[in-house]
Structure formats: C-alpha cells, structure tokens
Amino acid sequence: MKKYCEMSREELLDLKKEFDREFDEIKAEGLALDMSRGKPAPDQLDLSMKMMEVLAGDADLKCETGVDCRNYGVIDGIPEAKRLLGEMSEVEPENIIIYGNSSLNVMFDTIARSYSHGVMGNTPWCKLDKVKFLCPVPGYDRHFRITEFFGIEMINIPMTQEGPDMDMVEKYVNEDPAVKGIWCVPKYSNPQGYTYSEETVKRFAHLKPAAPDFRIYWDNAYSIHHLYDDNQDFLLEILDECAKAGNPDIVYKFTSTSKVSFPGSGIAAVAASKANLDDFRKYMTVQTIGHDKLNQLRHVRFFKDINGLHEHMKKHADILRPKFELVLATLDKELTGLGIGEWTKPHGGYFISFDSMEGCAKAIVAKAKEAGVVMTGAGATYPYGKDPKDSNIRIAPSYPSVEELGKAAEVFVLCVKLVSVEKLLEK
Ligand code: PMP
Numbered sequence: 001m002k003k004y005c006e007m008s009r010e011e012l013l014d015l016k017k018e019f020d021r022e023f024d025e026i027k028a029e030g031l032a033l034d035m036s037r038g039k040p041a042p043d044q045l046d047l048s049m050k051m052m053e054v055l056a057g058d059a060d061l062k063c064e065t066g067v068d069c070r071n072y073g074v075i076d077g078i079p080e081a082k083r084l085l086g087e088m089s090e091v092e093p094e095n096i097i098i099y100g101n102s103s104l105n106v107m108f109d110t111i112a113r114s115y116s117h118g119v120m121g122n123t124p125w126c127k128l129d130k131v132k133f134l135c136p137v138p139g140y141d142r143h144f145r146i147t148e149f150f151g152i153e154m155i156n157i158p159m160t161q162e163g164p165d166m167d168m169v170e171k172y173v174n175e176d177p178a179v180k181g182i183w184c185v186p187k188y189s190n191p192q193g194y195t196y197s198e199e200t201v202k203r204f205a206h207l208k209p210a211a212p213d214f215r216i217y218w219d220n221a222y223s224i225h226h227l228y229d230d231n232q233d234f235l236l237e238i239l240d241e242c243a244k245a246g247n248p249d250i251v252y253k254f255t256s257t258s259k260v261s262f263p264g265s266g267i268a269a270v271a272a273s274k275a276n277l278d279d280f281r282k283y284m285t286v287q288t289i290g291h292d293k294l295n296q297l298r299h300v301r302f303f304k305d306i307n308g309l310h311e312h313m314k315k316h317a318d319i320l321r322p323k324f325e326l327v328l329a330t331l332d333k334e335l336t337g338l339g340i341g342e343w344t345k346p347h348g349g350y351f352i353s354f355d356s357m358e359g360c361a362k363a364i365v366a367k368a369k370e371a372g373v374v375m376t377g378a379g380a381t382y383p384y385g386k387d388p389k390d391s392n393i394r395i396a397p398s399y400p401s402v403e404e405l406g407k408a409a410e411v412f413v414l415c416v417k418l419v420s421v422e423k424l425l426e427k
Helices: 010-030 042-045 049-053 079-089 103-116 142-149 166-175 196-206 238-244 274-287 295-304 304-334 362-372 404-425
Strands: 033-035 096-098 132-137 151-159 179-184 215-219 251-256 268-271 341-343 352-356 373-375 394-395
Touching: 010 404, 042 304, 079 096, 079 251, 079 268, 079 295, 079 304, 096 274, 103 142, 103 215, 103 268, 103 274, 132 142, 142 151, 151 166, 166 179, 166 196, 166 251, 166 274, 196 238, 196 341, 215 373, 238 251, 295 304, 304 341, 304 352, 304 404, 352 373, 352 404, 362 373, 362 394, 362 404, 373 394, 373 404
Parallel strands: 033 373, 132 151, 132 179, 179 215, 215 251
Antiparallel strands: 096 268, 251 268, 341 352, 352 394
C-alpha cells in the first residue's frame, strides 16, 4: 500500500471522492455509537450481580473484629477489606486505608488537603506563589482537571513505552521546589496501555525531590486488568522500592474496584507509608464518621481474596478481549502502511491510544461525531485540553457491543482516511 504522503494530488482527489461517498452512506444510517468513556459494558456488570445477594437475608453483618457493619465506626476500613485491597495493591494491610466509592475522589481530596493544609506539616500550597505538577502525556483527563481546578501549573512530560521520560522527571523534581507532584497511571496506562518498566519504577523511587512535600500520585487503577492470561505486563511494587531507596514517604498509591465490581459503587483505597497515612487520617476523621462498611463486607464476601479477584478479572477479560482485538484488527487492516496514524496494542486496561498525522485529531473526532460515533474529545488526553500536535485520540472499546463496535471502528478508520487526505490536499 502506498503512503498517502507519497500520492499525487490526482490520486488524493480520487480517494477523497471515494471516501466522501462512503461517508455520506454511513452518515445516512443515522448511527448512535459511543467510544468515548472507559465504562464496562452491561454484561461485565452482570458478572458482579451475585455480590448484591451475599448480604441478603440473615447474613451476619459483623466484620471479623465483631463490629456491626450496619453502624458507625471503624474509620479507615474493616480488617478484611484492608487485607483484600492490600493484596490487590501488593502492600501489607497496615499500609492501606479504605475509602468510599471512588479513588478519583480520594485524589481530589489529597490535592485539596495539600492545598489548604499542606503535606505533613509543610506550607499549604495555597500560600505559595507557584505550585507545579508533572503530567505524563497523553494521560487521564480527570487527573488534569483536578490540578487545573486548583490553579496548579501543569507541565507535559512525554510518555514512552517504558513510562514517562525520566530524564525530564528527574530534572524537574530534583531541581524545582515548586514541583509538588506527578500524575502516574503506571500499569496499562490511560490511554496508551503502557506499563512502566522496572528501571522507570526504580528511578522514581530514587528521586531526590527539591520539595520536601513532593509526592508521586501512583494511580494503579488497572493493576489486575489484564486482557490475556499468557501475555501480562509486570509492574514493580513502588512502595517497597521507595522504602529501599530511603524515600518511604514520596509516594501515594491509589486503587479501586471500580472496573472490577461496579464503577461508582466499588471501594477505593490508598496505600502509603505510616507517616503519610497518619496525615490522611487527620483529615479524614474531620471529614467523615466512616465509609460504607456494608459495601466493604459485600466485596470481601464476594471476592474472598486475591485469587477470587483474579478469577473474576478473567471473566472481564473474556468480554473485553474480542472488543480490543476487533478494533485493532480494523486499524491494522485499514490503516497499516498508509503513514496516517499509529496506535498502541495494550495487554490490559481500557484503552487504545491513536496518533493521527499532526493537526488532524480534532477534525477526525468531529467527523466521527457527524457520522454518529462519539469519541473522547481530541485534546482531552493533555493538560488544559491542549494537544500541541492535535494528534492523540483515545479509543475506548469496552462499552459498545461487538456488533456496534465493528461499525464504530469502521466509521473511525474512514474518518481518519478522509481527514488525512483533506489535510494533505491543503498543502
Ligand atoms: N484513574 C484512572 C486512571 C481511571 O482510568 C479511572 C476511571 N476511568 C479512575 C481513576 C476512576 O476511578 P474511580 O472510579 O475509583 O474514581
């Protein structure tokens, strides 16, 4: 197949005519498909329905220390929930606090607390002239919205297949005391599906921050979300590495069961050093009398332990894998060799990341929308919604049915081709 950029104007005009016709045909179908958010599909949610029954009838609603989970008490999580989420986070139960239904909420609160009260006795960020955060890009739009909300200056750090560009990270963190944090999705990253290499994790652990209150926001949202049994990524456990490097306090590790059980009705947790967790608890005891212990109990009784979680995740993978494979096969078949796009092939997580030719992403997303396919807004994967190259598009294949997804992927590749041809004709 000839690359589009090597084609003559006549060849490109012929292609455009053909694609315009195909586009009009598809548009006339009046599709309404959504590849925008990483939501589990209804059949994935069905996998956890039995959880709704485990506390039914005359079930014993006491946790293992005898506390009645129907009442107030036990502020930082029932012991069995700490054990379960501790296993999922690869830390000891004493290094974990169980929260409510959303890890994003905990991340927001952590920034809010640092802003208003400071980190472990350090100056609250609101009293500083400048606070900066490093943002590996492309990244998760909701992370960026939190730091933007607090007026924190965000600095783009390019992602590689090994994780963020660590030369840049080290330079900023070790030299600039205004740099207070970095957003990381270290496993099956959102949106590229990359997993940080061992060397990257070790370099994180060995940072020498100029700011005493610098923290790594290690959002391990996809820790057990593999697509394949025999082709899984491995991520080095960071708390342990930081402790070994003499940096026990530089990391907060977030997790939740949102895409294990029910998004919005799962359980969230933070793992960190004792000193950090004491800081979290000080705020938490003012904020709430306790989180939803019945939900914690429900999760523990349903999943039991890490093996139960892994078995459950295999069922998710069986539903998700064909969807990823379908989208990837369509991209491979329709776009390989044309020089108009590149995409990732993740082993887990919820997304595929697509990079178009420069200056085309917004137009591709708009064109797809015109044909009835909603994609994540172009630019969303960058701080302030500004992708400097206007090229990254996040593809979320989980929610549509396989049939719908086949159609949506077809529309997407057509839009990529059409917009790329139009771009080349502009020149
Ligand atoms: N972090 C990342 C990287 C995510 O992709 C998501 C969900 N899309 C979340 C956090 C949200 O997690 P929660 O439901 O626990 O707030």
